[in-house]
Each structure stands twice: as C-alpha cells, then as structure tokens.
Amino acid sequence: MQNKIIHPGILLDNMLNERSLSQRDLASRIDVAHSLLNNILKGNRNINVHIAIALESAGFEDANYWLIEQMKFNLNQAQNDKDVIKKTKSIKEWNDIEHDGIVPLSFFKKHNIGIKTSDDIDKIYGIYGVNDYNGLKKRVNDFNPTYFRKSSKFSENKNNVVAWSLMAKYKAKQENISDFQRSNEAVLLNELKKCFFENENVIKKTKKILNKYGIKFLTLNRPPQTPVDGKSFISENNPTIVLSLKYKRLDNFAFTLFHELGHVFEHLTHPERPEYRNEEFFINSSNAEIVEFQADNYARNNLIELGIWSDFITFNEDFTDDIILEFSRKHKIHPGIVRGRVCFEYSEYYRKRSVITEMNKLTV
Numbered sequence: 001m002q003n004k005i006i007h008p009g010i011l012l013d014n015m016l017n018e019r020s021l022s023q024r025d026l027a028s029r030i031d032v033a034h035s036l037l038n039n040i041l042k043g044n045r046n047i048n049v050h051i052a053i054a055l056e057s058a059g060f061e062d063a064n065y066w067l068i069e070q071m072k073f074n075l076n077q078a079q080n081d082k083d084v085i086k087k088t089k090s091i092k093e094w095n096d097i098e099h100d101g102i103v104p105l106s107f108f109k110k111h112n113i114g115i116k117t118s119d120d121i122d123k124i125y126g127i128y129g130v131n132d133y134n135g136l137k138k139r140v141n142d143f144n145p146t147y148f149r150k151s152s153k154f155s156e157n158k159n160n161v162v163a164w165s166l167m168a169k170y171k172a173k174q175e176n177i178s179d180f181q182r183s184n185e186a187v188l189l190n191e192l193k194k195c196f197f198e199n200e201n202v203i204k205k206t207k208k209i210l211n212k213y214g215i216k217f218l219t220l221n222r223p224p225q226t227p228v229d230g231k232s233f234i235s236e237n238n239p240t241i242v243l244s245l246k247y248k249r250l251d252n253f254a255f256t257l258f259h260e261l262g263h264v265f266e267h268l269t270h271p272e273r274p275e276y277r278n279e280e281f282f283i284n285s286s287n288a289e290i291v292e293f294q295a296d297n298y299a300r301n302n303l304i305e306l307g308i309w310s311d312f313i314t315f316n317e318d319f320t321d322d323i324i325l326e327f328s329r330k331h332k333i334h335p336g337i338v339r340g341r342v343c344f345e346y347s348e349y350y351r352k353r354s355v356i357t358e359m360n361k362l363t364v
Helices: 008-019 023-030 034-041 049-057 063-079 082-100 105-109 118-128 133-142 158-173 182-198 202-212 250-268 285-303 306-314 321-331 335-345
Strands: 148-150 216-219 228-235 238-243
Touching: 008 034, 008 063, 023 034, 023 049, 049 063, 063 082, 082 105, 082 118, 082 133, 105 118, 105 158, 118 133, 118 158, 133 158, 158 216, 158 228, 158 238, 182 202, 182 250, 202 216, 202 250, 228 250, 238 250, 250 285, 250 335, 285 306, 285 335, 321 335
Parallel strands: 216 238
Antiparallel strands: 148 228, 228 238
C-alpha cells in the first residue's frame, strides 16, 4: 500500500514535538516570523529554498530533503486537482486528435467559433455530438455522409468531409428563420431563376429568397481533400442547404443549389418518403445512385424545362454564343446556365472560346 503523501510542514511539526521544541523557538532560530512558521506547520504555506536552507542550518535534515518533500506534495496535489486533471486530459486528447488527424483542427480554428487550444476541446466534442475521444473516433468512423454533391475526380479525406459536414450543421443551428412550407416550391424556384438571370449579388439574394420560404442557406469553405460541392439536411425543423463554392461560376452554383433543392423537395420533406428525413440514414450504393439521379434530374428540369430544352437541341445543330444568348433572352435563363448544360451534354463545346465565360462569373 502506497504511503500517504503529506505536507512537509506536518513532518517538521512532528520533529518539533519529538525534540520538545516550541514553534517560537524554531522561528527564532531560522529567523522567520512565527505566523509564517505556524502556517507552514499547518500545511498552509510551502517550504521554499530559503527556509529549507535555514532548516538545514538549524539541524533539521538537509535542504534537499525539504525541497523534495515539498515537490512531492505539490505534485500529488496537482495530480489530484480536478481542474488539473481535466486540463491534463484535454491536452492529451487534443494531442491525440492532432496526431491521428481525426479532426482537422486548423479548419475549426479558422472559423472563429472559439476553438484555439486544448482548453476548447469540449467545443469540438459538442460539434461532433460526443463526450470524449473514444466517442469522437466512433462518430467519425460511423458517419455516413448522405445528401452530398461531390466530385469523384479529386482525392477525399473522410475525416475532413465529416468535419465540413458537422461544421455546416453547427453553423446552421445558429440561424433562426421562418417556417418551411412545401407549397411554396414553384414560386421559390421562379424567384431563384430570376435572381440567376440578373446575376447581381447572387449569393446574398439567394440566401434572402431561401430564408423567406423557410430554407436555411449557408456557404462554407472546405478543408483540403474535401471534394464537396454541397449538402442538405434538416436543422431545427428547417430544410438547410450548405454550399462550398468550390467553383466561382454561376452555372455551377445554380446547378448545385437546385440539386440540393431536389433533395429538399424529393427526399427530406417528401410526405411519402419519411425514411430520407434522417440525413445519416443507412444508404447503399444502389439507392444512393437513385437519390443522386433524382436530385440531378430535378436540377436539370427546373433550371431549364425539359420541353424547352428538347426544342432547343432539336432545332439547332451548332450552339454558337449568338444562338445561346438568343435562347437566354427569350426564356430569361442566364446564358451561363444554358452554355453549362450544352457543355455537359456536348463535351466538344467545353473548351471553345466564348464571350459567355465572363458573364458566367458568380457575383456575391
């Protein structure tokens, strides 16, 4: 059984009793105030270097003995102090997180949400919805990111994808907007298409439009190796869309947004598909393809109606800028969106020079 570590002042008090020496006598010998010595003997004050040397001079063990005993006592007190224990645990777990790369800490630090050092590790756990490091590892391992629009052309770090996703949920939770009504779908889409056609302050206006109809909207930069274009989910009963703005092009922004709106209306809030309301429901490769196809199809046919597009590609053999611009003006669809679909369906147009390229820049 380990001996109990006690304050060296208690040891000194025992020595005084054995020698039948009073506190005042010792205080006089080592030239300290009686009140100071009294506090040391009660364990309320530390034995410092000067007192240790004075005790050695007065014949009470050597100075090293007193300093070692004081250090042992202080260390024991610190190791059993709740705040110190918590701090030590936080430092260790923070270092483990950094070493294992399970959380991209630099990503969280950049967002000014109060995460800077190991003192803030509880905020990390809060964002991930866990209580400790083991819970964090399991959370990341089990995370099943659905309702994402991602590019398969770039390398992916799952830990970073999870971090981006959970940061999106954390930031969305801070927003309060009006209630969502599915019946506003048509008017919402028309307002967005008008906003795209005008291409002025698109991101700001998009947020205003979506918020008006009960959909939260955010943009969120990505950590490295996170090829995520966008994500949709339910936050506090509101459908939520978060885009990464990987490309600063209007056509990409519009398609990605409408893709996520496809998830909102076809999956997240569809009255006949309740299984899709949990954004991390188990999804296998076959139904994942179906879900993404439905969202892509929703985006294509709502940005440019199928009948209009069919006529356009049927009666035109070549898609010059003039032809695209005329179609754009007639149907009030931004030429960047029209040309983007042309390039997608007819890849030979992708690298052709076009005056529409400059018009397709996304405006904030």
